[in-house]
Amino acid sequence: MSYLSIEFGLLFIAFFALYWGCCFSPNLQNKLLLIASYLIVASYSWLFALILLVYTCIIYLFSLAIASSQRHAKRWLILALCVSIINLALFKYFDFFRYELQALLNFCHLPILLPVITVLIPIGISFYTFHSVSYLVSVQKKALPVAKFWDFALFLSFFPSIIAGPINRAKDFLPQIAVSQPREILQPFRAFTLIILAVIKVYCLGGLVSENWVKPIFANPLEFNVIDLLVGLYGYAMQIYLNFSGYTDLVTAIALLLGFRLPINFNFPYLALNLREFWERWHISLSHWIRDYIYIPLGGSRKGFIRTQINVLLAMLLSGLWHGAGINFIIWGACHGIGIIALNIGDRYFGRNWITARSPIIARLITWHYVCFTWLFFNSESLPDAIDYLTALTHNFFIEPNYIGAFLFICIIFFTYPLFKNIPDWFTLQLGKIKPWYLPFIFILILWVTIYIAPSGVPNFIYANF
Known part of the structure; x- marks a missing residue:
């Protein structure tokens, strides 16, 4: 589902109302965000959501081992990083390396036929892999305590940034999840x-x-x-x-x-x-x-x-x-x-x-x-x-x-x-000067003119492919 589609816009408005209806409890808001994030990933394929969940559990167990080990924390970190890289390579690069390796074998006249396996690339795998690396390194360096499991799961799956970034750092983003005071809409x-x-x-x-x-x-x-x-x-x-x-x-x-x-x-x-x-x-x-x-x-x-x-x-x-x-x-x-x-x-x-x-x-x-x-x-x-x-x-x-x-x-x-x-800064300043009840009409007018001029169809996000 494209984030620029009308369907997503309507669903987000409904989710926005439900989310801020629970503003008294950041913990409940986190649960809603986690559910919404997994539903969005599952909308591409339920297997993608399952892969993300399994990966989250494995990396979290590694973070516990890193945090609890005094002498072997670096070894656990290296092992965890290897698992992350192998997981990314298996899903994202298997076909590429199989093709190149088969070409090399053929060039060397070696009678070896590598198996053809169709591997689907899970949505957002590059981004949540990078997120997890920042978390593991932060835990190993004692820059960050081990997060609660559900907070970590939300960090990896946070739906605004899982599809095509930006890449979040654990030390900057996890504290935003683990807040105890009620949140507020920002800017x-x-x-x-x-x-x-x-x-x-x-x-x-x-x-x-x-x-x-x-x-x-x-x-x-x-x-x-x-x-x-x-x-x-x-x-x-x-x-x-x-x-x-x-x-x-x-x-x-x-x-x-x-x-x-x-x-x-x-x-x-x-x-x-x-x-x-x-x-x-x-x-x-x-x-x-x-x-x-x-x-x-x-x-x-x-x-x-x-x-x-x-x-x-x-x-x-x-x-x-x-x-x-x-x-x-x-x-x-x-x-x-x-x-x-x-x-x-x-x-x-x-x-x-x-x-x-x-x-x-x-x-x-x-x-x-x-x-x-x-x-x-x-x-x-x-x-x-x-x-x-x-x-x-x-x-x-x-x-x-x-x-x-x-x-x-x-x-x-x-x-x-x-x-x-x-x-952008000038336009933001001008919006602040307009009476609030005019803003929805201005917003709708700009959107309507833009969509009217634009080519037909919902555009794809180029970086969602990576």
């Missing part, structure tokens, strides 16, 4: 602003960009001119940002209406002046998770310049693999790793931010185009599709462009993008 005007932004971004702008620019160009890249192909790349960069940041806006708003705060996940990423800054602005909860649980444990920047670059590349390769079981995602991660390494080398020999210091706009243009280039691999169904796109991009100079107007429009958007930065 209602900001929540309404975020809902409106989500609908505009995902339903309208993202949908229009996808239908008019991205899908037709990526479907047959060899037929288009370089200008058109750039529009396709630029369009996908816009689409994935609008889609994913819009989803984050929506679930952040839902959490605020339920009395919870989710971590910031986007901060105008296409204002970044280099690739490092891009990852400080894009999918922030993931980039910080990779930094804290992969890059730093690998040694971070503590073991010399060359080792630092190896750690960067490994972290970004794992980031790519996390996004999907395919060579195209690994290439996408490798491109980001190589880009950051090149940036680090430039900083070492020419001075930190040497391009930015001379021309911020050139630095931003370079970053934008490099990120758009990497999105080519992210959006392609396979490596041959990406190669076709690259071939057309480097050869189709003489075909008359079809999307010159779109190209100029995107250029205008790029250069005026910094002006959009304060719009």
Whole structure:
């Protein structure tokens, strides 16, 4: 069920009324949230809910072992992390590794046939796996006591963030669950602003960009001119940002209406002046998770310049693999790793931010185009599709462009993008000045106009696939 569907909206209104009808008891509210979260997971498949429950029980038992063991806590942690990784790999990467291993066996002329097993990927498995890792590490470091089982179960299954993030840290989110004082709705005007932004971004702008620019160009890249192909790349960069940041806006708003705060996940990423800054602005909860649980444990920047670059590349390769079981995602991660390494080398020999210091706009243009280039691999169904796109991009100079107007429009958007930065805060401020009984009518009017303009159908959340 899409969180932008009318069905979900009506169900959430009913749940909202029931939830706040129990405002005298946070414990009862937690039980309602847990039931609702499992029902949403079960709406995709009851097996997904069962897998989540079993995983929750196993990880919780490991946390008890870690907390109660004085001498072997680290061993229990390593074992628990291995179980988490194997569970994720089994469901998400079995088919990919089976295919690649079978290809290797065939290449070596070994008469071994690996079994074909259809494995469904449980919804949200990447996110609740990352949530559980943050919990286990926090317990092992004594930064967090062992949670009550039902609180931990809600932490892993919390429905606003289980489908496509953002990634919650146990030390930040579990205390919000284990409150004893009655909760309250947080920042209602900001929540309404975020809902409106989500609908505009995902339903309208993202949908229009996808239908008019991205899908037709990526479907047959060899037929288009370089200008058109750039529009396709630029369009996908816009689409994935609008889609994913819009989803984050929506679930952040839902959490605020339920009395919870989710971590910031986007901060105008296409204002970044280099690739490092891009990852400080894009999918922030993931980039910080990779930094804290992969890059730093690998040694971070503590073991010399060359080792630092190896750690960067490994972290970004794992980031790519996390996004999907395919060579195209690994290439996408490798491109980001190589880009950051090149940036680090430039900083070492020419001075930190040497391009930015001379021309911020050139630095931003370079970053934008490099990120758009990497999105080519992210959006392609396979490596041959990406190669076709690259071939057309480097050869189709003489075909008359079809999307010159779109190209100029995107250029205008790029250069005026910094002006959009304060719009959400300004809109929230204006909502606070309006008399409360007018707000539902304004809200409904904006939603109706947006849905009327948007393409037909309920848009999918791109990151729900990961």
